[in-house]
Every structure is written in structure tokens, then in C-alpha cells.
Amino acid sequence: MEFNLSAESKLMIKAARDFAEQTIEPxxxxxDGDDAIPDDLLPKFAKAKMLGMMIPKEYGGTGSTALNMILITEELAKTASAVYWSMALNNSVAETICHWGSDDQKELFIPPLCDGSNYAAMAFTEPATGSDPAAITSTAHSDDDxxxxxxTKRFITNGQRKGYGIFYAKDETEKVTAFVVDKSSDGYTCSKPWALMGLGGQGLVDVxxxxxxxxxxxxxxxxxxxFNVLLRWIAGERVQQMxxxxxxxxxxxxxxxxxAKERIVKGRPMTHMQGFQWMLSEMHASIEACRWWTYRVASxxxxxxxxxxxSAALKLFIVPTIQEVARKALQIHGSYGYCKNYKIERxxxxxxxxxxxxxxxxxxxxxxxxxxARP
Ligand SMILES: Cc1cc2nc3c(=O)[nH]c(=O)nc-3n(C[C@H](O)[C@H](O)[C@H](O)COP(=O)(O)OP(=O)(O)OC[C@H]3O[C@@H](n4cnc5c(N)ncnc54)[C@H](O)[C@@H]3O)c2cc1C
Known part of the structure; x- marks a missing residue:
């Protein structure tokens, strides 16, 4: 079993870290506060070769791997910014079209997602259902070609931004079919974005x-x-989310x-107190466990x-583990952690x-x- 990252992966981590620190963090x-992403950010991801990660070069991709996508995600995530999700959706929707699509679909829909000129969307949630896609009520009726x-689709990331999305609807057989929908089509309208607790700029709308x-x-x-299209996409998306x-x-x-190194408590930095050292060590151990399992699933x-x-077991483990890491981090910051001046709040x-x-x-x-429990 290989635990070492390739030279190429290390270079990609460095590039993503620089991009995150120089382009997103400032x-x-x-x-987050304005709930808006600048229009020029997605093309910047393309320029930095972070779109079309798992797409062959002939369609405008970089022909990279799921593991490299995970490694750059880890770096971009340190900014805790919703911009990541525009980049991730363009990647995962392009990969989904590449996997399932006809040659014509690949030629038409993938390059605009790789060059950052279009925003992808993936639309399955509806007002009456999120967890149970079988309960979808959107319909698709045949009419000539x-x-x-x-x-109505609910909570659709980038539903209102120019580009294509994969939408799920029940056809005349009551079965669910996946359609690539042009978001500028006649009859396609959106609500105002939902105001979220976090992830300002996500662009979450009803369609x-x-x-x-x-x-x-x-x-x-x-x-x-x-469903085959949806379930395969969700499995990959879960790993990226983790x-x-x-x-x-x-x-x-x-x-x-x-x-903790700067904050003085009882005349010394907090890091001298055993209780805080223990919290920090527990955070470190939890993160390492999450890291290696995520890399394993991506591999x-x-x-x-x-x-x-x-990917389901990974999510089951990582969500509460990292939420506990965040709780400890807020605790270490005391009341400052509850203030927007400190990044821990975001x-x-x-x-x-x-x-x-x-x-x-x-x-x-x-x-x-x-x-x-299967038989
Ligand atoms: C930031 C953000 C981005 C999103 N982006 C998208 C997007 O791009 N596209 C999209 O389609 N959707 C998107 N969503 C919607 C999201 O994926 C759904 O809201 C989610 O799947 C949960 O569905 P729900 O809210 O309807 O919850 P429900 O399905 O109503 O669930 C409510 C609660 O019941 C529990 N529950 C439900 N069914 C069961 C069961 N069978 N057994 C045990 N417990 C159950 C759930 O775990 C949950 O705790 C986004 C949401 C957010 C907040």
C-alpha cells in the first residue's frame, strides 16, 4: 500500500495552497458577508488548471485524478469559502457528463465547464423531498424531439448562474431520468438566493x-x-465534501x-497548559484519521x-469528528472565537x-x- 504522494501531487498541493492564500483568502x-462571488473567480480556477480535473485533455480537462482533486480541495477548504463549491460542481458535473454522456454531449457541455465560462448545477432536491429522491415530483413529458x-427544484447551488445543470424528473413511465438543462431556457426561472448560516456566496436558489x-x-x-447517474455523482461528491x-x-x-501561542493566561501562553495541549492533540489526531481515510477512498x-x-461510512465518521474539532477550536479562542473578526467564527x-x-x-x-446487514 502506497502512503507517499507523487511529486505531481505535491506540486498541485503547493499550487492550490498559493491560490487559496493569494486569490481567495483576502x-x-x-x-461570505456580501453573499456574492466575483464573476472573475471561476475563470481564475480554470487558469490555475483546477477545472476539468478528471476530464481528458481533448475536452479541455487536465486528465488528473480523484486523489489530486481531494488534495487541492483540502487546501482550498482552509479559506472556508463557498467559492469552492462552484469549482467543485464544475468538476463533478463535467466528470459525470464525461462518464455517462454521448460524444456529442461531451463536446457540447464539458469544455464550457472546464474553461470557467459556465456554472454547473446538479438539481435533485425538491420542496417535499431531499433525502428520498424516489419521491421526486418534477415531470418530463415527451413531445416530438x-x-x-x-x-420545482429547491436549494440548487448555482441554479441562477449561466450554464448547464443536470436535472432529474419522472418521465411518462414514472421512472427518473437525468436531463442536461440549459439554464437560459424559456420557462426556467429562479427565486432569490436563500440566506444561509454559512457559505455566503453559495447562490442557493429554488428553480x-x-x-x-x-x-x-x-x-x-x-x-x-x-438514479444511477445521481447515486454515482453523490458518492464522489461525498468524498469531495469530506x-x-x-x-x-x-x-x-x-x-x-x-x-493559543499568543494568548497569555496566568503569565504564560495558553499552549503551556496541559488541558489545551490535550485539546490540540485530540484535534490533530482526529484530523489525521480523517485525512488518511479520505485519501484512501479517493484512491x-x-x-x-x-x-x-x-464514501457513506467516511461521511458518517468525518462530519461529527470535524464538527467536534471546530467546537474545540471555538473553545480555545474563548469569546474572541464568537466574533467575526476571527476566522474561527466562519x-x-x-x-x-x-x-x-x-x-x-x-x-x-x-x-x-x-x-x-445484507443477507
Ligand atoms: C449549502 C447547501 C447546498 C445545497 N446544494 C444542493 C444542490 O446543488 N442540489 C440539490 O439538489 N440540493 C442541494 N441542497 C439540498 C440538500 O442536499 C438537501 O437539503 C438534503 O439532501 C436534505 O434534504 P432535506 O433538507 O429535504 O431534508 P429531509 O430529507 O426532509 O430530512 C430531514 C431530516 O430527516 C432525516 N431523514 C430523512 N429521511 C430519513 C430516513 N429515511 N431515515 C432516517 N432519517 C431520515 C434527515 O437525515 C434529516 O435529519 C443543498 C443544501 C445546502 C444547505
């Missing part, structure tokens, strides 16, 4: 589909087999160490293994998201438990 608090889509005509050529994968948590956990530790993905259960709020998005912690328990 504006991260403003993005088109499907006509109707319904209203009213007689949106989608060419039949835009069906992704097989008609009626949309790398995002891991990077934020590492930032919590770094911020805590910086603070399995690169080896072509099935990661549905691994980290704490952002870290709260992971148990209820993508698919919730409880759903991971059901997934892993039913796998273990």
Missing part, C-alpha cells in the same frame, strides 16, 4: 421549471435510469495554535472501485453544513447499515 470574509419539464423544452438528445445516461471538511478542520487547528475511486458504501458556521447537505448523516447510517 476576499473570503467579504464573499423534446421532453417538456415541469416542477421553477415551467414547460421547459429539453432536446431528447440531452438525456444523460439511459432514459429511466437517472475533503472540504478535512481542510477546514486543519484550518481550525492552525488558527487555534496561532491563537479507491481512481482504481475504479465502487465507493458508495466507503469556519465554525461553514463546518455546520455537512451533516444536512448532499445526503444527510442519517442517510449514510442507513446506507452503511443495510450494506453490513
Amino acid at each position: 476576499i473570503a470574509a467579504k464573499i 423534446y421532453y417538456v419539464l415541469n416542477g 421553477f421549471l415551467k414547460n421547459v423544452r429539453v432536446p431528447k438528445a440531452n438525456i444523460l445516461g439511459e432514459k429511466g435510469k437517472g 475533503a472540504f471538511m478535512l481542510g477546514m478542520g486543519q484550518a481550525c487547528l492552525e488558527e487555534s495554535l496561532k491563537y 479507491k475511486q481512481d482504481e475504479g472501485d465502487e465507493i458508495q458504501v466507503d 469556519l465554525y458556521r461553514t463546518i455546520a453544513h455537512a451533516g444536512v447537505t448532499g445526503s444527510s448523516t442519517e442517510i449514510q447510517k442507513t446506507l452503511v447499515g443495510s450494506y453490513l
Whole structure:
């Protein structure tokens, strides 16, 4: 088993760290506060070769690996900024189209996601369902060479930003089909963004589909087999989300160490007190465990293994573990940690998201438990 990172991976980590520190960190608090991402950021990710990570070069990608995507995620996550999710969605949606799409779909939809000119979206949640995609009520009716889509999608990241999204709707057979939808189509409208606890700038909107005509050529994968597209995407997205948590956990530790070394308690820096040393050591050990398991699951993905259960177990472990790391970090900062002047405040709020998005912690328990209990 290989535990050493390649020279290429180390270079990518360094590039992502520089990008995070120079391009995102200086504006991260403003993005969060203004709830808006500057338009030029996604093209900057493209220029830094962080879009199209798992896409062949012929479609504008870099032909890299799932593990490298995880490694750069960890660095970008240290900013605790929602901009990561625009970059991640462009990567994961492009990879999904590359996996399931026809040659025509790949040529049409992937390059604009790799060059940062378009924003991807993935739309499955609806007002009446998030955890149970089988309960989707959006419909797709056949009409000549088109499907006509109707319904409401809830909490769609980048639903309102220019580009393409993968939308799920029930066709005339009541089965769920995945469609690539142009977000500038007639009949496609959005709500104002939801005001979130963290992740300011995420651009989370409801999308209203009213007689949106989608060419039949835009069906992704097989008609009626949309769940296969969705479940495969969610498994990969879970690993990326856990790398995002891991990077934020590492930032919590770094911020805590910086603070504790400077803060004088009883005439000495806090780091001299055993209680705080213990908290810091527990944070470090937790983060290391999260790190190596995340790398392992990403490596399995690169080896072509099935990661549905691994990614669910990973999420089950990492969400509470990193949330506890964030709690300790806030405690170490005392009341300063509760103030927006300190980065730990943003980290704490952002870290709260992971148990209820993508698919919730409880759903991971059901997934892993039913796998273990299989006959
Ligand atoms: C920042 C953010 C970004 C998002 N981006 C997107 C996006 O781009 N696209 C998209 O489609 N959605 C997106 N979502 C929506 C998100 O994925 C869903 O909200 C999530 O899947 C949970 O669905 P729900 O809110 O309807 O919760 P519900 O499904 O109503 O669940 C509520 C509670 O019940 C529990 N529960 C539900 N069913 C079961 C069960 N069978 N067994 C045990 N417990 C259960 C859940 O774990 C949860 O605790 C986003 C949400 C956020 C906050």
C-alpha cells in the first residue's frame, strides 16, 4: 500500500495552497458577508488548471485524478469559502457528463465547464423531498424531439448562474431520468438566493421549471435510469465534501495554535497548559484519521472501485469528528472565537453544513447499515 504522494501531487498541493492564500483568502470574509462571488473567480480556477480535473485533455480537462482533486480541495477548504463549491460542481458535473454522456454531449457541455465560462448545477432536491429522491415530483413529458419539464427544484447551488445543470424528473413511465438543462431556457426561472448560516456566496436558489423544452438528445445516461447517474455523482461528491471538511478542520487547528501561542493566561501562553495541549492533540489526531481515510477512498475511486458504501461510512465518521474539532477550536479562542473578526467564527458556521447537505448523516447510517446487514 502506497502512503507517499507523487511529486505531481505535491506540486498541485503547493499550487492550490498559493491560490487559496493569494486569490481567495483576502476576499473570503467579504464573499461570505456580501453573499456574492466575483464573476472573475471561476475563470481564475480554470487558469490555475483546477477545472476539468478528471476530464481528458481533448475536452479541455487536465486528465488528473480523484486523489489530486481531494488534495487541492483540502487546501482550498482552509479559506472556508463557498467559492469552492462552484469549482467543485464544475468538476463533478463535467466528470459525470464525461462518464455517462454521448460524444456529442461531451463536446457540447464539458469544455464550457472546464474553461470557467459556465456554472454547473446538479438539481435533485425538491420542496417535499431531499433525502428520498424516489419521491421526486418534477415531470418530463415527451413531445416530438423534446421532453417538456415541469416542477420545482429547491436549494440548487448555482441554479441562477449561466450554464448547464443536470436535472432529474419522472418521465411518462414514472421512472427518473437525468436531463442536461440549459439554464437560459424559456420557462426556467429562479427565486432569490436563500440566506444561509454559512457559505455566503453559495447562490442557493429554488428553480421553477415551467414547460421547459429539453432536446431528447440531452438525456444523460439511459432514459429511466437517472438514479444511477445521481447515486454515482453523490458518492464522489461525498468524498469531495469530506475533503472540504478535512481542510477546514486543519484550518481550525492552525488558527487555534496561532491563537493559543499568543494568548497569555496566568503569565504564560495558553499552549503551556496541559488541558489545551490535550485539546490540540485530540484535534490533530482526529484530523489525521480523517485525512488518511479520505485519501484512501479517493484512491479507491481512481482504481475504479465502487465507493458508495466507503464514501457513506467516511461521511458518517468525518462530519461529527470535524464538527467536534471546530467546537474545540471555538473553545480555545474563548469569546474572541464568537466574533467575526476571527476566522474561527466562519469556519465554525461553514463546518455546520455537512451533516444536512448532499445526503444527510442519517442517510449514510442507513446506507452503511443495510450494506453490513445484507443477507
Ligand atoms: C449549502 C447547501 C447546498 C445545497 N446544494 C444542493 C444542490 O446543488 N442540489 C440539490 O439538489 N440540493 C442541494 N441542497 C439540498 C440538500 O442536499 C438537501 O437539503 C438534503 O439532501 C436534505 O434534504 P432535506 O433538507 O429535504 O431534508 P429531509 O430529507 O426532509 O430530512 C430531514 C431530516 O430527516 C432525516 N431523514 C430523512 N429521511 C430519513 C430516513 N429515511 N431515515 C432516517 N432519517 C431520515 C434527515 O437525515 C434529516 O435529519 C443543498 C443544501 C445546502 C444547505
